[in-house]
Amino acid sequence: MVDNMAAERALREAAEWLASLNTRHVDQDTLDAFFEWHRDPENAAAYASVEKIWEKSRHLGGDRDIALAVRDALARPLWSRRLMGLQGAVRQRPVLTGLVALLLVITVAGLSWLSMLGTLYSTATGEQRLIQLADGSSIRLDTQSRVRVKIGQHTRRIELLGGQALFSVAHDPARPFVVHVGDADITAVGTRFDVRGADTGAVSVALIQGRLALATRGSRDPTVDLEAGRGATFDAQGWGAPQSVDVDAITGWSSGRLQFQDAPLDQTVREMNRYTTHRVMLAGDVDGSQRVSGNFTTDDINGFVTAISTLYRLTAHSQSDGTILLSH
Numbered sequence: 001m002v003d004n005m006a007a008e009r010a011l012r013e014a015a016e017w018l019a020s021l022n023t024r025h026v027d028q029d030t031l032d033a034f035f036e037w038h039r040d041p042e043n044a045a046a047y048a049s050v051e052k053i054w055e056k057s058r059h060l061g062g063d064r065d066i067a068l069a070v071r072d073a074l075a076r077p078l079w080s081r082r083l084m085g086l087q088g089a090v091r092q093r094p095v096l097t098g099l100v101a102l103l104l105v106i107t108v109a110g111l112s113w114l115s116m117l118g119t120l121y122s123t124a125t126g127e128q129r130l131i132q133l134a135d136g137s138s139i140r141l142d143t144q145s146r147v148r149v150k151i152g153q154h155t156r157r158i159e160l161l162g163g164q165a166l167f168s169v170a171h172d173p174a175r176p177f178v179v180h181v182g183d184a185d186i187t188a189v190g191t192r193f194d195v196r197g198a199d200t201g202a203v204s205v206a207l208i209q210g211r212l213a214l215a216t217r218g219s220r221d222p223t224v225d226l227e228a229g230r231g232a233t234f235d236a237q238g239w240g241a242p243q244s245v246d247v248d249a250i251t252g253w254s255s256g257r258l259q260f261q262d263a264p265l266d267q268t269v270r271e272m273n274r275y276t277t278h279r280v281m282l283a284g285d286v287d288g289s290q291r292v293s294g295n296f297t298t299d300d301i302n303g304f305v306t307a308i309s310t311l312y313r314l315t316a317h318s319q320s321d322g323t324i325l326l327s328h
Contacts, residue, residue: 136170283327
C-alpha cells in the first residue's frame with residue numbers, strides 16, 4: 001500500500017513538473033528544483049512514463065475509447081476530489097490547468113487507455129532482451145524482434161510483430177496467455193515455448209514444457225493441441241500437423257548459440273546475419289545449397305566466416321561498407 005501511494009505521488013509530481021516545464025518561460029530556480037527532484041530514480045522513472053504518455057495522448061485525442069476512459073475517470077468521486085484540489089493548486093497558472101488535469105487523469109486514474117495500447121518492446125541487431133512481466137511471466141527477445149504486451153484483468157495478450165521470442169508463462173488459468181502472430185493465435189496457461197515470427201514467411205512454434213492450443217484468428221476451425229517436444233508451422237493454409245522438433249537447437253539462440261544440422265549454406269548465412277551489422281554475402285560462384293552442420297556463437301561472425309571459408313575453400317573479402325563477401 002505504501003509503495004502504491006509513493007508511486008502515485010511520484011506520478012502526480014511528474015505530471016506537475018511536465019506541465020511546469022512546458023511553459024514558454026522557465027526560470028533557473030525551477031530547473032534546479034526539477035533536476036534535484038529528478039535525481040531520485042523513482043521520480044525519474046515516473047517522469048519518463050508521464051512524458052511518454054503525454055506524447056502518445058497528443059496524437060490520440062480523438063480516440064473514442066480514450067474519451068470514454070477519461071470520462072469514466074472523471075466520474076469517480078475520489079478522482080474528482082483530486083482534480084478539484086489540483087485546479088485549486090494551479091489557479092494562479094490557468095494555462096497549465098488543462099495539461100496537468102489531463103496528465104493526472106491518464107496517470108492516477110489507472111492509465112485506462114494506455115493499457116489498451118499495450119507496451120512495445122524491441123531489440124536491435126545483435127541484441128537480446130529479457131522482459132519480466134507483472135504477472136510473473138517473462139519474454140526473451142531475440143535479435144531484430146518486436147512484441148507488444150497487454151496484461152489485463154481477464155487476459156494476457158502478446159503480439160509478436162517480428163523476429164523471435166522465448167516465452168515462460170506464469171500459471172494463471174483465469175487469464176489465458178495468448179500470443180498473436182499475424183493470423184496465428186497461440187494460447188498457453190503455464191508453459192515455455194519458442195515462437196518465430198511471420199517475417200520468415202511462416203510462423204513456427206516449438207513447445208518446451210506444458211501444452212499449447214494453436215488456432216487461426218477469427219476462424220471456427222478446431223484448435224491444434226501441441227505437446228512438449230513438438231512444434232508446428234503456420235502459413236497461408238493454416239496450422240500444419242505437429243512434428244517432433246529439436247528444442248535445444250531451436251532455443252539455442254537464447255544462450256547465444258546457433259545449431260545447424262545439414263542446413264543449406266545460404267540459410268546459415270541468413271541466420272548469422274540477423275546478429276551482426278557486418279553482414280556476410282555469398283558471391284555468385286558459391287553454391288548456397290551446400291550443407292552445413294555445426295554450432296556457432298551469435299556474437300562471433302569472424303569465427304563463422306573462418307569456419308565456412310575453411311570448409312568450402314572460400315576467400316573472405318571485406319567490403320568498404322563492412323560487408324564480408326565469400327567467394328572462390
